[in-house]
Amino acid sequence: MDDHARQVADERRVRDRALVAASLAGDLDAFNRLVELYQDYLFALTVRVVNDREAAADAVQEAFFSAYRNLHRFHGDSFRSWITRIALNAATDVLRLRKRRPADPYPEWEDDSWQPPTDEAEGPEHAAMLRSRDRALSAALQKITPDQRAAILLYDIEGYDYQEIAQMQGVSLGTVKSRIHRGRLALRDLLAPQMDLFRD
């Protein structure tokens, strides 16, 4: 992490701690400011973990409720990490519930409507190829284990390091590395027939 990124992270922590303190003092607007800051990020992460928009929305809502109820227990360094952990736990509960009642396992596979439009500047063929790649990747991500999936998403998309992910998932550093490496290998095996989509 370079100095600028570190400075930005520090400023974010200071801001978050001030908002948490104000929330604890009864300022609901301060808490809602935290919600505004993290709701997009949390939903994007959660929907990739559970692959169901409604379930992901419920998980995020539950995560914010839990955070609000237990705000006095937040003594950590980073509110972002704390709320991410809560959201991942809520998402895990959703997955567990779905495993018990597997009515519609992967409803999002056939639904592109939730994805934002891709950049059409490079032509419709390229845009279509990117959509196919993203769909193939999303489908492959849903076939690896939830723990591997969450670790890869946190590492590749959210940019957390191994140690932060270990803290969020409540496991050892070695376990996180193993999950990421084995998950990558599983993804590659799943996507081997479609690797042309990735060579642009």
Add this chain to the structure above:
Amino acid sequence: MPRHDHSPPGADHQSHERLLLIRLAADDLSSAERPAAEALRAGCAECADLARDVDMIAHATARLPAPSRPRDFRMSPEQARMAHGTFIGRILERLAAPRLGILQPLGAAAVAIGFVLVVVGLGLPGMGGASSAVQAPGVYSAADPSPAMHLTGSDAAPAEGAPAPTAAGGGAAPAEADDGDSGALPRNSSGAPPSWAVASPASGPVVGGTDSATGGVSRNGTDAPSTKPEPSVVSGSQFEPAGSPAPPDLTAAEALEAAEAERGADERLAELEAGTARGTGLVTFGLLLGSIGLTLIILRVLSQRRARDQALR
């Protein structure tokens, strides 16, 4: 040049450590492992493809489009109130605080002390405990034929000159532990305990009461027909067997002895009553303390269970 035919990898590649290449791509190798991984990548086309593919997948994952959220997750004041729960919920939440961890051992101690108090209270004289079975001086049991009077059965009156108006054995004496009467002793109108006894054939002077076995009243060794079935009433050192003729005059020594015996019985009775009061108090306090302790433990356990938020695991 990357492979595009996706033909099965060669036999050599099957034996290669693929995770080593993944770790190489993630730059997660020790200096000792790195040469072996790089040698694999340089010497095996499939291994080189694998390392490159993994890298491309990682980049594609990072560029996955962020799905837009379907709704706003900000909380309304109503939702905020609901999130904090009900009044009872808030009390339970406070009870679950780590600083109140002392409540559980405190409750356990209260339960233990309460139990001890109940046991001690029940053991006091007059509470049916063992100490109540200790006989006062001058009190005889039915098994002991030596005293001048045997008190058995359910109806008996104190004998003139007998040491003390009490009962033992299977009688319904107030001090009996097994009669279930742990309360204050019943007293007659003059304050003396109604102690009834049935005369034993082997006894000396037996007075008052009705003998359910013989149906008569024995007095000074002579049987008298029972004219009234109800028990005799003893008042002070005198007794008035219902339906019996008035007692003959006592000698001064006998009267003195009877008075002393009666006094001893009164003292014993007062002791028993005081013990009963103390015992009742201890039992009540013990039960109260135990209940409070038990309530504390239950509330603490309930609050801890409730506070265990699954999302914070």
